[in-house]
Amino acid sequence: MEFWVDPIKVIFEWLMLTLTGWGLSGELAVVIVDLLGIIALIMGAMLLDIMLVWVERKVVARFQGRLGPNRVGPWGLFQPFPDIIKLIIKEDTTPVGADKLVFNLAPILSLASVIFLWAVLPLASTIVGVDLNVGLLYLVAAGAIGTLSIIMAGWSSNNKYALLGAYRMVANMVSYEIPMVVALLIPTVLSGTMSLKGITLAQSNVWFVVLSPLGALLFLIAAIAELGRSPFDLNEGESEIVSGFHIEYSGMKFGLFYAGELLHAFTFGAFIGVMFFGGWQWPLPWGEKYALVGIFNVLAKGMFFYWVIMWIKYTVPRIRIDHMLAFNWKFLTPLAFVLLMVTAIVHALFMNMAPWLYTLAMFLANVLVGWVTLEILRSNARKQRVAVEAPQPVAQH
Amino acid sequence: MDASQVIFILSAALILVSALLVVTVRNLIHAALWLIATLFGVAILYVLLEAGFLAVVQVVVYIGAIAIMFIFAVMLTRRDLLDKVPQTNENWPVALGVSALALVGIAFIVRGFVFSLDRIAAPLPENSLQMLGDALISPAAYVLPFEVASVLLLAAMIGAVYVAMNKK
Numbered sequence: 001m002e003f004w005v006d007p008i009k010v011i012f013e014w015l016m017l018t019l020t021g022w023g024l025s026g027e028l029a030v031v032i033v034d035l036l037g038i039i040a041l042i043m044g045a046m047l048l049d050i051m052l053v054w055v056e057r058k059v060v061a062r063f064q065g066r067l068g069p070n071r072v073g074p075w076g077l078f079q080p081f082p083d084i085i086k087l088i089i090k091e092d093t094t095p096v097g098a099d100k101l102v103f104n105l106a107p108i109l110s111l112a113s114v115i116f117l118w119a120v121l122p123l124a125s126t127i128v129g130v131d132l133n134v135g136l137l138y139l140v141a142a143g144a145i146g147t148l149s150i151i152m153a154g155w156s157s158n159n160k161y162a163l164l165g166a167y168r169m170v171a172n173m174v175s176y177e178i179p180m181v182v183a184l185l186i187p188t189v190l191s192g193t194m195s196l197k198g199i200t201l202a203q204s205n206v207w208f209v210v211l212s213p214l215g216a217l218l219f220l221i222a223a224i225a226e227l228g229r230s231p232f233d234l235n236e237g238e239s240e241i242v243s244g245f246h247i248e249y250s251g252m253k254f255g256l257f258y259a260g261e262l263l264h265a266f267t268f269g270a271f272i273g274v275m276f277f278g279g280w281q282w283p284l285p286w287g288e289k290y291a292l293v294g295i296f297n298v299l300a301k302g303m304f305f306y307w308v309i310m311w312i313k314y315t316v317p318r319i320r321i322d323h324m325l326a327f328n329w330k331f332l333t334p335l336a337f338v339l340l341m342v343t344a345i346v347h348a349l350f351m352n353m354a355p356w357l358y359t360l361a362m363f364l365a366n367v368l369v370g371w372v373t374l375e376i377l378r379s380n381a382r383k384q385r386v387a388v389e390a391p392q393p394v395a396q397h
Numbered sequence: 398m399d400a401s402q403v404i405f406i407l408s409a410a411l412i413l414v415s416a417l418l419v420v421t422v423r424n425l426i427h428a429a430l431w432l433i434a435t436l437f438g439v440a441i442l443y444v445l446l447e448a449g450f451l452a453v454v455q456v457v458v459y460i461g462a463i464a465i466m467f468i469f470a471v472m473l474t475r476r477d478l479l480d481k482v483p484q485t486n487e488n489w490p491v492a493l494g495v496s497a498l499a500l501v502g503i504a505f506i507v508r509g510f511v512f513s514l515d516r517i518a519a520p521l522p523e524n525s526l527q528m529l530g531d532a533l534i535s536p537a538a539y540v541l542p543f544e545v546a547s548v549l550l551l552a553a554m555i556g557a558v559y560v561a562m563n564k565k
Binding site for chain 1 (some may be wrong): 462468472
C-alpha cells in the first residue's frame with residue numbers, strides 16, 4: 001500500500017538497504033541512488049520525447065487535412081523508431097570553417113536546457129526533483145542557457161543564414177523574457193512563494209487561471225515566443241533563411257535540436273498546468289494521495305497545453321520581426337506590468353476577506369484590465385484605419 | 398571528503414581554468430564563452446553556499462543577459478574575429494598597475510582567513526528569500542540604494558533609446 005502512496009521513498013529505501021548491504025558507506029550510497037534517480041527521470045523524459053515526435057506529426061497532419069504517419073505499427077505509432085534509425089545512420093557533416101568544439105556543444109546544451117527544467121517540475125506531491133524556493137526564476141535561468149546554445153550554434157556554423165537565425169532568436173528570447181518573468185510573478189503574488197510545489201498546493205481550492213486568466217494567457221504567449229514556435233518562428237523562417245540556426249546540422253545533431261524543441265513545448269505545457277491549472281490535483285481526484293495518479297494528471301495537462309501550442313503553431317502564420325518586437329515592447333510588456341500591479345493591489349486589498357469575494361475581485365480585475373486593453377487596441381486600430389483611409393493629396397501639375 | 402567537497406574542488410578548478418582561458422585565448426568569442434563557464438562555476442559555488450537565489454540570478458543576469466550582450470558587442474563591433482588580433486592595447490601598463498593593486502588588496506583581505514575544506518557556511522534561515530525581499534524595500538535597510546540603482550538604470554535606458562532614436 002505504501003508503494004502506491006509514495007513509490008520514490010519505497011524504492012529509495014530499498015536501494016539504500018541493498019547498497020549498504022553490499023558494504024558501501026551511507027554517503028556514497030546516497031550519491032549513487034540520487035544519480036540513478038536523475039538518470040531515471042531523464043530517461044523518462046526522453047522516452048516521452050520519442051513519442052512526442054509521433055504526436056507532433058500526427059496532430060499537424062490532422063490540422064492540415066492529411067493522415068500523417070500510418071504505416072509503422074498501429075496508427076503509425078512506431079514511426080519515431082525508423083526516424084531515429086534514419087537520423088543515426090545519416091552522415092555527420094561539419095561545415096568547413098566551423099568552430100568544431102562549439103558546433104558540437106551547441107545541440108547538447110540545447111537539449112540540456114530543456115532537461116534542466118524537469119529538475120523542478122513537480123510531477124506529484126512526493127515526486128519532484130528538487131523543490132527550489134526560487135523555482136520560477138530557475139525556469140528563466142534554464143531559458144538563458146537555451147538562448148546561449150542557439151547563439152553558439154548560429155555562430156559556430158560559419159553560415160550567414162545560421163547567424164541571422166541566431167540573431168533573430170536571441171532578439172526574440174531576450175525581449176519576451178520580460179513579459180514572461182512578469183507573468184511568472186503573478187502566481188508568486190497569488191501564492192506567496194516561488195516554489196512550484198508551493199504554487200500547486202496554493203491552488204487546492206481555486207486554480208490560478210480563475211484568479212488570473214490574463215496572466216495565464218500572457219505566460220502562454222511568452223512561452224510560445226521563448227520556444228520559437230510559430231507565430232514566433234522567425235529564427236527558422238524556412239522561406240527566408242532556410243531553417244536558421246540549425247541549418248548546418250545533420251543526423252542526430254539536428255535530432256537533438258528537434259527533440260529539444262518538442263520536449264521544450266511539452267515541458268512548458270506541463271508548467272502552465274502546474275502554475276495555473278492546479279498541477280497534480282486534477283482531473284483524476286486522487287492525485288494528491290497517489291503519486292502515479294499525480295504524474296498522470298501533470299502529464300495529461302502537459303499534453304493538452306502541448307496540443308494548444310501546436311494548434312497555435314499550425315494555425316497562425318509567422319509574423320514579421322518588427323511586428324514581433326512591437327508586439328512585445330508596445331503591448332505585452334506594458335500589459336504585463338499593469339496586470340502585475342493590479343494583481344498585487346487587489347491581493348493586498350482583499351487578502352483578508354472571504355475566499356469567494358477574493359476570487360471574484362481578482363477575476364473582475366482581470367476582466368477589467370482585459371476590457372480596457374481591448375478598448376485601447378480598438379481605438380488605436382480605428383486611428384490607423386482613418387489615417388489609411390484619409391484622402392491622399394494628389395500630385396499637382 | 399564528502400560529495401559537496403568534491404563538487405567544490407571541481408567547480409573551483411573550472412572557475413580558475415576558465416578564468417585563465419578568458420584572458421589567454423585569442424579568439425574573442427571563445428573568450429566570451431569561457432567567461433560564461435567562469436560565471437557558471439561561480440553559480441555552482443553559490444549553490445554550495447545554499448544561496449539558491451543568488452545562483453539563479455547569477456545565471457539569469459550574467460549568462461542570460463550580460464554574456465550574451467558581450468557576444469553581440471564582439472560580433473557587431475569587430476570587423477574580423479581572427480585569432481591574430483593583438484591581446485593588449487597601449488593602456489596595458491595602467492591595467493597592470495590596477496590589477497596589481499587589486500591583487501594586493503585581495504591579499505590584504507585574505508591574510509586572516511583560515512583555509513580548510515572543513516569550513517561550512519552557516520545555514521541560511523528558512524525564509525532568507527523573504528528576508529532579502531523585505532530588506533530591499535524596507536526604509537531601515539536598502540530601499541534608498543535600491544531605488545537609486547533603479548533610477549540610474551532607467552536613465553541609462555532612456556539615454557540609450559535617445560541615442561539610437563531615428564531623428565526626423
